[in-house]
Amino acid sequence: MDMVLDFLKNTGFGLADYRHGLMIAVGIGFIYLGIAKHYEPLLLVPIGFGILMGNVPVFKGLGLGIYEPGSVLNYLYFGVRQGIYPPLIFLGIGAMTDFSTMLGRPKLILLGAAAQLGIFVTFLAALALGFPSKEAASIGIIGGADGPTAIFLTSKLAPELVGPIAIAAYSYMALVPVIQPPIMYLLTTKEERLIRMSDPRSVSKREKIIFPIVGFLLCCFLAPAALPLLGMLFFGNLLKECLVADRLAQTARTALIDIVTIVLGITVGASTQADVFLTAKSVGIFFLGAASFMAATAGGILFAKLMNVFSQDKINPLIGAAGVSAVPDSARVAQMIGNREDPSNYLLMHAMGPNIAGVIGSAVAAGVLWSFFM
Amino acid sequence: MPGLSAIAAANGWFITAAGLIIVFTCLAVLAAFIARLEKMLFFWDRWVAWLQRLKRRESLYSAPGPLAQESPGQPLEVSSAPTIPLSGESLEVYQYFQWLTRLEGDVFSLCRVLEKAEKRGIPRPHFHLDELLRLGLIEELPGEDRGFYRWTPGIIVQHEEKAPHGAEPL
Structure with missing residues (x-):
């Protein structure tokens, strides 16, 4: 009888408390949002299942938990801790991204820079709330709306916060269609939302090949700490554009990025063990992350309006919101809101420019923050 | 030590200003380069075309064919282009x-x-x-x-x- 009781005590049911139940509910919520609502399913489903895996209470010392050295999950988590997975994801993103909309109208790149305002505003807010500077920088990067960048910087500056920050970043990325529209309506007038933009010029193949090489050199000479992310992003894009390495580009944008996304999603999810994750700090991170995202959206929109003051060629300020990266969801939201005002106004193509510039901008911002706290 | 003093103590203002300036400079330089890229390629093409013309002309002068020797008054470049x-x-x-x-x-x-x-x-x-x-x-x-x-x-x-x-x- 004692043996049976001991066995029952050591099962998940015996070891669980309310925190495990709460985190399991969060995991199921993520899976629901991914499957039923189609919010970033490729991210939310693995992360959601990872949360379930990380929150099955296990007997400490058996080498099963993600934080226990020698466990399978711990080995997989090595790629997150050391910042290996994010550059590999950037390689895949580079190999699947067409930069021509950005190259066709280069001034839209500045919107991608303006949207990084959210990162630095939140960094200041986190410092003011008493977070240590490295943690404040990691929280601020959530405003870049770029999961891999957020994980990369956090793994370098505040590894213990990778779980909450990654979950916050991916949650807000998934919630782009919910978070951004109210800010877009608040900061723009109906006339501004109706602005039609002229077509960007066509971009030659040579320009597309030269861009990743020169873009990489320019950005990394100015912000060398962005090298792992931008190097892989531009390298992936060169593979895609040069056409002679199509096999490599194909692998980078399909098999490689899929494998890394699966492993990253599962391990980030599993890192949210209830005893580590459910802290007051995590709650603060979630609030600041939301603020960061909103400030980034506002920064892009307001800068687009500022550019309209000085420019003859008017920009629809809605596309400024796409500067927060979150490719391509924030560009889709700009298209959706513009389309509501004028069903024949197609903003998606224009919004992709700042959207992609936002990826570069957030990687540069992460590099800058990392270099300040190295 | 929360509040504005915490920001100042962690060099927050400086990091923010420097960070924003670097991000903007980086992307502005990139935008300026892209805006000039088309023109640069155009001038590059003209330069290459000019070099090729020069080479062709030099080769025609340095190795005169029988036509040039027999009739020095004729133009050297005989084009077959439509x-x-x-x-x-x-x-x-x-x-x-x-x-x-x-x-x-x-x-x-x-x-x-x-x-x-x-x-x-x-x-x-x-x-x-x-x-x-x-x-x-x-x-x-x-x-x-x-x-x-x-x-x-x-x-x-x-x-x-x-x-x-x-x-x-x-």
Whole structure:
């Protein structure tokens, strides 16, 4: 009888408390949002299942938990801790991204820079709330709306916060269609939302090949700490554009990025063990992350309006919101809101420019923050 | 030590200002480079073309063929490229379209060229572009670049009065 009781005590049911139940509910919520609502399913489903895996209470010392050295999950988590997975994801993103909309109208790149305002505003807010500077920088990067960048910087500056920050970043990325529209309506007038933009010029193949090489050199000479992310992003894009390495580009944008996304999603999810994750700090991170995202959206929109003051060629300020990266969801939201005002106004193509510039901008911002706290 | 003093103690203001300046500078330099890239490539192409012309001319002078030896009074470059004669008005429109497309680069979109021509008040731009296409002066690119056009290389356009005898004027 004692043996049976001991066995029952050591099962998940015996070891669980309310925190495990709460985190399991969060995991199921993520899976629901991914499957039923189609919010970033490729991210939310693995992360959601990872949360379930990380929150099955296990007997400490058996080498099963993600934080226990020698466990399978711990080995997989090595790629997150050391910042290996994010550059590999950037390689895949580079190999699947067409930069021509950005190259066709280069001034839209500045919107991608303006949207990084959210990162630095939140960094200041986190410092003011008493977070240590490295943690404040990691929280601020959530405003870049770029999961891999957020994980990369956090793994370098505040590894213990990778779980909450990654979950916050991916949650807000998934919630782009919910978070951004109210800010877009608040900061723009109906006339501004109706602005039609002229077509960007066509971009030659040579320009597309030269861009990743020169873009990489320019950005990394100015912000060398962005090298792992931008190097892989531009390298992936060169593979895609040069056409002679199509096999490599194909692998980078399909098999490689899929494998890394699966492993990253599962391990980030599993890192949210209830005893580590459910802290007051995590709650603060979630609030600041939301603020960061909103400030980034506002920064892009307001800068687009500022550019309209000085420019003859008017920009629809809605596309400024796409500067927060979150490719391509924030560009889709700009298209959706513009389309509501004028069903024949197609903003998606224009919004992709700042959207992609936002990826570069957030990687540069992460590099800058990392270099300040190295 | 929360509040503004915490920001100052962690050099928050400096990091924010420096961070924003670096991000903006980085992307502004990138934007400036991209904006000039097309023009740089255009000048590069002209430079390469000029070098090639120079090389061709040098090779013609350094190794004179039997034709040059026998008749020194004849022009050295004998072109076998097809010549298309155009009337004065058509030639002017042709040159105008060449100027418009030069701003677009080697490869251009007809819609965009038409839009520009209309803005600049060229009369009947559709008609003229159609003529240029029909005469084979402009050609559509093959493969994945289908939908984009370029000037057909190797064609000489001349005023109908200067064109070789027998060529039909437009």
